[in-house]
Amino acid sequence: MANFSFIDLFAGIGGFRLALQSVGGTCIGFSEIAPDAINTYCKNFKEDESANFGDITKLKTLPDHDFMTAGVPCQSWSIAGKNLGFDDDRGQLWNDTLYLLNKVRPKAFIFENVKGLADPRNAEALKYILNRIKEAGYYAQVNVLNAYDYGVPQTRVRIYIVGFKDKKYFEKFTLAPATPGCVQLSDVLDGCNATECRQSNDNNARWSLSCNEKGFNDYFLFNDLRNGNTTIHSWDIQETTEREKSICYLLLKNRRKDKYGKLDGNPLSLLHFQELDPSVSREDLENLVEKGILKRVSYLYEICEQRNDLSEDATWVMSQAKNGIINFDTLKSSKELKKRKLNAQDILSTLETIGIVKCTEERYDFKNTKISTGLAGINRIFLPTCKIYPTLVASDTNDYITTENINADNIEDFRASFMKNVYRTGNYRRITKQEACRIQGFPADYLLPPTRARWMKLIGNSVAVPVIKMLVKAIVNTGVFDGQEKVVVKNRNSHQSSYLSLFDRYEENHIAESGMVCEDIELS
Known part of the structure; x- marks a missing residue:
């Protein structure tokens, strides 16, 4: 020493x-x-x-x-x-x-x-x-x-x-x-058989999350913006028709194409949907809005009136117009907008209310567009076979774990088993204070405040x-x-x-x- x-x-x-x-x-x-x-x-x-x-x-x-x-x-x-x-x-x-x-x-x-x-x-x-x-x-x-x-x-x-x-x-x-991989998730979880759930170190997960020996992800992602064998979408967890599912996949597969805008993911107008599938109607889209899967997005704004009594921030937003049109995705991707800490949609909505601008193009996007938020309060559910858990943060996350071990020979059965034995039965939970301590390398009995928000902020x-x-x-x-x-x-x-x-x-x-x-x- x-x-x-x-x-x-x-x-x-x-x-x-x-x-x-x-x-x-x-x-x-x-x-x-x-x-x-x-x-x-x-x-x-x-x-x-x-x-x-x-x-x-x-x-x-x-x-x-x-x-x-x-x-x-x-x-x-x-x-x-x-x-x-x-x-x-x-x-x-x-x-x-x-x-x-x-x-x-x-x-x-x-x-x-x-x-x-x-x-x-x-x-x-x-x-x-x-x-x-x-x-x-x-x-x-x-x-x-x-x-x-x-x-x-x-x-x-x-x-x-x-x-x-x-x-x-x-x-x-x-x-x-x-x-x-010398310490894995099952080693720090209470209520699971660590030996049974432990994986070999053949699949190196140093910079990402892990998959099991059959190549299936050891976690399920609840998200409408990504797609994969272990991704759960809004249309998977609530009642939807095959027709509605196909429209959702149409948006999912095309929203990141450059032709629809400059953002990483862009809303699509009715015309865009009909270019991809002529049978799509506004009623189809509005039904998905009513179910809370899609939302309407005001995309292009026309300037109706110029005024000198606007706030500095509103004046700046107005100055971003080209040929009298404000493009929402151009505005949203502006670094200056981040510096000013502005909510572009709030300012445009206010300007629209007082008649300064009006929306000339409306589009449709998924309602749940924050990847970290997930769906229905769930971002990811990790299986005990997972080698690795995501970064603990002070604000906590919508990540959950299950101690239910899932075995299946194909991805369809793997996914079905998860939905039946974990999600539908509510067989998942947040990590405990003791587990969070172990995940950071602290003793499990480290003394922390009693409420989750406080101890998670400290450990994160x-x-x-x-x-x-x-x-x-x-x-x-x-x-x-x-x-x-x-x-x-x-x-x-x-x-x-x-x-x-x-x-x-x-x-x-x-x-x-x-x-x-x-x-x-x-x-x-």
Whole structure:
């Protein structure tokens, strides 16, 4: 075991700390501002609140330490965000982190972020960060790793920047070999026979979800925008005629063709449908609208009146017209629209209501067009034979699991068995708190708040512990901390609250997001 001190920046609930302590590290302080995370961190590590340095943007320095870790908030680089990078103020937290790195100058560091930071669109931002690290006198390596390769059944691709102050240790740094599939979904699920459901590792699922030995997907996708042998559509789960099904497939197969628009998926007009199948009538389409499978979409708008008293955003929308016509898909794909954080449909509807524009072309699209939302509250249902679960996120997802094992010789029977034994019987559920902990590499009994929204936010924002442990071991193996004496932490005098009682006391109510919760709680 190595002896080294570390400071845990953007500490969350302690994923970094679990990993570093497991190989001999001693935490001499952490920085976190989210009350639930602070409470969780302190309770699990029996830590005093005085160990929290608080808001990193207000820190001028830190105590001397050997190792710095930071899971810098990722919203500025996340694919789920607006991809504005340093245009987003939250991206400036990198500057605060790099300032402290240069100020205190630990021997080594790990900075973690979402994979979006390594994407070409953020190349300049990553270059800036690496240049700042170099200017501080550090040697750094960028690693894009999938947690699935290092001991969890989860596809969680993240960027890890590992750095050393001394070049000789940097040159000795080597990642451990990947071991994909060493832990699979059945290994972490309660109520299923892990041995019976476990697959061989012949089908490598490092960067995607998995299929079984017969080539059938180990999950079912509930979606109207995709098609596949294990895709369940709206017309599969509610009563529809063969005629209605054929019209739905007509839209599904043609909506991504360039001739119908610039978006990844485009609505089709009645004329478009009739070009594909002359027998399609408006009544056919309206019946599917009534069933909630299709929806009407206002597509082209003609400007009826120019006015000077419109809001800035409405004026900008009006300025996007060409030859007096506003094309909805052109407007929706605009980067400026994202920057302004506008809802194009809402603005156009308002302008139509007051007579500024009028719709001149109406089209039809699937009602459920958000892929991650799925259908009837279900995005995917994963079978216990699946090797891998999708990335856990703070906002939770509409993903479910079943412990029912399905066996079939052909895809038709496989699909029919799923519908009969899983979907129709409601034999599926969300992952539990304990299972979520295992999927992130935390102990199943890790103390978390009682309500799902709160614990899912905390665990979804955390790091996958086994990946951090692998990286820390690789750093320790360079010898950078060799010969150091055991770290002794000075006693902290501040009162330590009973954080678990906070979980119990607040129950279903959210703790306020600003400021730490402080209550005088009698210790037992």
